[in-house]
Amino acid sequence: MKPSTWSSSELKYVTRIYDELHGYIGLTELESRVIDTPVFQRLRRIKQLSAAWLVYPGAVHTRFSHSIGVMYIMGIIAEKLAREGYIPGDDIQLLRLAALLHDIGHYPYSHTLEAYYLKMDGPSHEQLAKYIILKDPDLSDIISSSNIDPWEIISIIEGRHKEPVYNMLLGSDLDADRADYLPRDALHTGVTYGVIDLHRIIDTLTVSDDGSLAVSYKGLHAVENFYVARFHMYKSVYYHKTIIGYESLLRLIIEAVAEELDDVEAEKLKPNWVYKAIEQGEYPYWEDYWIHILLYKALKDRSVSDDTKRLIKLFLDRRGYKNILDLSYTSNTPMTNNDSNKLMGLYEELTKTIPKNAVIVFADSVPIVKEDEAVRVILPNGSIEWITSSSIDTIINTLPRYYIVLRVYVDPIYANLAKNQLVKNIRK
Amino acid sequence: MVISAQRKRRIELVVLALKDNSINPSLLKGFSGKLIVQKVAYLLQEAFGVDLGVSFVWHSYGPYSYEIARDYKLINTFLAQNNVNTNTIEDYRVKGIREFREFLRSLRKKLALNEDEVGYWLEIIASLYMLSKKIYPPPEDVVDELLERKPYVSRKDALRALMFLREEGLL
Numbered sequence: 001m002k003p004s005t006w007s008s009s010e011l012k013y014v015t016r017i018y019d020e021l022h023g024y025i026g027l028t029e030l031e032s033r034v035i036d037t038p039v040f041q042r043l044r045r046i047k048q049l050s051a052a053w054l055v056y057p058g059a060v061h062t063r064f065s066h067s068i069g070v071m072y073i074m075g076i077i078a079e080k081l082a083r084e085g086y087i088p089g090d091d092i093q094l095l096r097l098a099a100l101l102h103d104i105g106h107y108p109y110s111h112t113l114e115a116y117y118l119k120m121d122g123p124s125h126e127q128l129a130k131y132i133i134l135k136d137p138d139l140s141d142i143i144s145s146s147n148i149d150p151w152e153i154i155s156i157i158e159g160r161h162k163e164p165v166y167n168m169l170l171g172s173d174l175d176a177d178r179a180d181y182l183p184r185d186a187l188h189t190g191v192t193y194g195v196i197d198l199h200r201i202i203d204t205l206t207v208s209d210d211g212s213l214a215v216s217y218k219g220l221h222a223v224e225n226f227y228v229a230r231f232h233m234y235k236s237v238y239y240h241k242t243i244i245g246y247e248s249l250l251r252l253i254i255e256a257v258a259e260e261l262d263d264v265e266a267e268k269l270k271p272n273w274v275y276k277a278i279e280q281g282e283y284p285y286w287e288d289y290w291i292h293i294l295l296y297k298a299l300k301d302r303s304v305s306d307d308t309k310r311l312i313k314l315f316l317d318r319r320g321y322k323n324i325l326d327l328s329y330t331s332n333t334p335m336t337n338n339d340s341n342k343l344m345g346l347y348e349e350l351t352k353t354i355p356k357n358a359v360i361v362f363a364d365s366v367p368i369v370k371e372d373e374a375v376r377v378i379l380p381n382g383s384i385e386w387i388t389s390s391s392i393d394t395i396i397n398t399l400p401r402y403y404i405v406l407r408v409y410v411d412p413i414y415a416n417l418a419k420n421q422l423v424k425n426i427r428k
Numbered sequence: 429m430v431i432s433a434q435r436k437r438r439i440e441l442v443v444l445a446l447k448d449n450s451i452n453p454s455l456l457k458g459f460s461g462k463l464i465v466q467k468v469a470y471l472l473q474e475a476f477g478v479d480l481g482v483s484f485v486w487h488s489y490g491p492y493s494y495e496i497a498r499d500y501k502l503i504n505t506f507l508a509q510n511n512v513n514t515n516t517i518e519d520y521r522v523k524g525i526r527e528f529r530e531f532l533r534s535l536r537k538k539l540a541l542n543e544d545e546v547g548y549w550l551e552i553i554a555s556l557y558m559l560s561k562k563i564y565p566p567p568e569d570v571v572d573e574l575l576e577r578k579p580y581v582s583r584k585d586a587l588r589a590l591m592f593l594r595e596e597g598l599l
Contacts, residue, residue, distance in 0.1 A: 118434060118481075126483060155564035159485030162563050164577075167485055211577070212488070334501055365498065 011075070011093060019065060021184050025072045028093065030146050031100060035068070037138040038284035039104065043067055045287035049185060050110045051246040052237060054318055056189040059237075063103045063110070069180035070170075074099035076202055077169060077176060086207040087165070094148055095166060098156035099176050104139075105129030108291045112247040116254050122271030128278070130154045135278050168213040174201065174226065174375050175213075182229055185237055194233040197222040208384045214376040223375055223387060224395050231368050234403055239366060241323045245409045248360045249320045250291075253311050256357075257294060262303035265294050314412070321360060321409035324418050328407065330400035334365040343406055349425055350410070350418050358411035359418070366403040369396055438480045438495070439502050440512045442469050444525050445478075447507060450532055452543050456507070460547045462500055463489055467550040469496045471528065475557055475598050478524035486563065490555035490578075531596060538592055552581055552589040560599055 013026030017035075027035065034040055043064040052059040078092040087095075105128030107113040114125055123131070133150050134140055143150045155161040159171045169175055179198055186194030204219025215223055237243070258269040267273055268286060277283040295312050298304045314320050325346070327339075340363060347361045374396075375387045387396050410418040445468055446456070455464055470491040472478040482495040506512060514522070532546075540549045555578065559570045567573035571586045593599040 119432070124483075149565075151564050158483065160558070160562050160564060162565050162567060162573075164486050171485060210488075334498065337505060367498070370497070 011096075017068060019069055019072070020061075021065075021069055021180070021187060022072050025068055028096075030093065030142070030148070031071065031096065033142045034097070034100060034139065037136070037142065038281070039132055039136045039139050040064075040067075040100075042284040042287050043103065043106075045289055046106055046108060046110065047288055048110075048181065049189075049237065050112045050243075051250060052189065052240070052243045054246045054320075055240055055242045056191075056237070058188045058190060059185070061184060061188045063106055066180055066184055067100055067103050069184060070102060070176045071096045071100040073179050073198070073202070074169060074176040077205055080202065080205065081165070081207060084206065087163070091166075094152055095156065095169060097143075097148060098153045098166075098170060101129065101133060101153060102157050102170055102177060103129075104132050108287050109247075109250060112250050113254065113291070116251050116258075116269075117271055117274075120271045123274065126158060128274065129157055131275060131278055132283070136283070137279075137281055164211050165207055165213055172213060172375075173370070174205070174215065174223065178226075178230070182226070182233060185233060186229070189237050191233060191236045194229050194237070196226045196229050201226060206378065208376055208378060210384070212376055214378050214384060216378050217380050220377060220387075220392070220394060223377075227369060227396055227399060231399060231403070234366055234368070239328075239364070239403065239405050241326055241407060242320075244362055244405070244407065245323055245360075246315065246318075246320050248362055248409060249311065249315055252357060252360065253295070253308065253315060254291075256308040256311065257298045257304065260304045260308055261294075261298050261301055263297055263301060265290075265297055268294075319412060322412050322415040323407055324410050324415055325408040325422060326406070328403065328405045330368070330403050332401045334402055335363060335404050335406075339363065339404060339406055343408070346408055346422070346425070350408070350421060353421065354410065354414045354418060358414050360409040362405065362407045362409065364405045366405060367401065368403055369399055369401050371401065434481055435495075435499065437517075438482065439499050439506055441472065441478055441480055441517070441521060441525065442496070442499070442503050443506045443512050444514065444517070444522075445472055445528050446503070447510065447512070450529050451546065453507070455543065455546060456504060461504075462497070464547045464550055465500055465503055466490075466492055466496055467547075467554040468528075469493060470554045471531075471550070471557065472524065474562065476524040476528045476531070478521050478528070484558070484562075486558065486577075490551055491558045531598075534596060535592070538595075539588060549589065552578075552585060553593060556586070556589055556593060557598065560593075 011028050014029045015032050016024045016026045019025050044062050046063045047053060048061050048063050048066050049059045075092060075096045078087060078095045081087045082089040082092055105125040107117065107125060118124060132139060133154055152161065156166050156170055159167040161167050170177060179201065182194055182196050183198060186192060200222035201219060204216045206214055206216055208214040258266060277286060299309055299312055343361050343363055347359060350359050369388060371388050376384050377387050377392060378384055385392055387394060442465065451464060455461060469480060470484050473480045482493045484491040484493045535549060540546045556570060556574055559567055559573050571583065571590060574586050575581060575583060
């Protein structure tokens, strides 16, 4: 992709950074100071796609480059909307800063570890972002010495800013976040059908009369391509069967390590540790590498069982749980009770002869097109319609609404036994 | 397992608030059903302290949660099956749900005299609550802000809803 030729009339850039996706990205004094804080530098050590590198070797890009990319896209959109008079130019810096900080609260291994903490009533990454913006010693000082209200940044990240369009720019189908991660993840995985026509989409974005984000009709093809690309990325990357298998295995390992490891590092697996860590400046050193330190410690520690050590080796040596059954399908309705009952039935059946922690079932309804949250299109006659409206001639209406993911994973030791059991089950 | 424990708990809490005709089941269909469930979940969590572990954003019809949207079908299934284990629900949450059901009774008595108006008033009330308590920076005049966002609501209705929220001690 060519280096950016965009320049800002509103912001004064003091330095620039070269991004592999967007080219040179200018940084204001405030952004540069934020990026230089330890808590932001931490994002260099959190991979964007969690354990996807175990399948796509190039998927080692980080939330650091993604965050800067989102800020860049937000800037382009905000400048366009400001030029058109929809938002005040003074808010461009606020929006760029919210974009820059939107992922600041991500856990090590992102959603993989977040699911573990959420299960224990720990904070979500959005809640952590809020806490970090207010309490991180360096970041809170920098923001409070600027003319930006930290609560406005938080309200945009949380989707409760007074201006609905600000929330949509960072939390809707066609927002700056997705507009960056789709092409970035496509670039690093090599899944080329994840590529989108980013600049066409941005060029056709506008604000409708009711204050919502919308695209003009001439951007319809680019938006169609965006939905199709995302659908392919869900299937090929975000819900790839092997990647999900390794992420599920890592969660299982973390649960076991939290119970067994007798070490100060295991304290960090308690849900409330993180708040103290943010206040005391320990949080910046809690990232993907820390997970590996934890695993290596557990491998050496006498308090950890041989079973758990074997699981850790399965993860590190890439000999993880086998996906012995994949019943995933696309549908226009979310997952049904039949689906979950079927999967639970299989789990009950398999665990009659196989230990419970040797079987992982995974189920999710992934929305491909959300009927009531989809993009709005401004038609040539000036009327506004959801892109899913039957009055619009679009391939969006031929896309399935959901990707239902239903899978069974089994410890490789028991994989053959489990497969045989499934075959017997089918014959019954 | 298939439905995570947190999700199941969240669904159960919403079902407890809706069951036994607290909301007429005939209203829980189609678009109006989705709208009512969203507003019930919002008020439960934000105004009555029954933490559902979800976040709400401002959407075309006011407070909206992506998670609750995904739970909608299961909420209806649980409701139809009366499939809720109340024994494991903490006292403070049970108290919050009881207070919410009282609030609904009061709403019917004072505002939504016809059953099919319940969704409309819940939308206004939840939206006013969000604009007053959660939106940042706070609007100068919450009624003006509501009317700007919802031109189909009359000033008279917005003021009645605001008064009701104040009488109930929620604002």
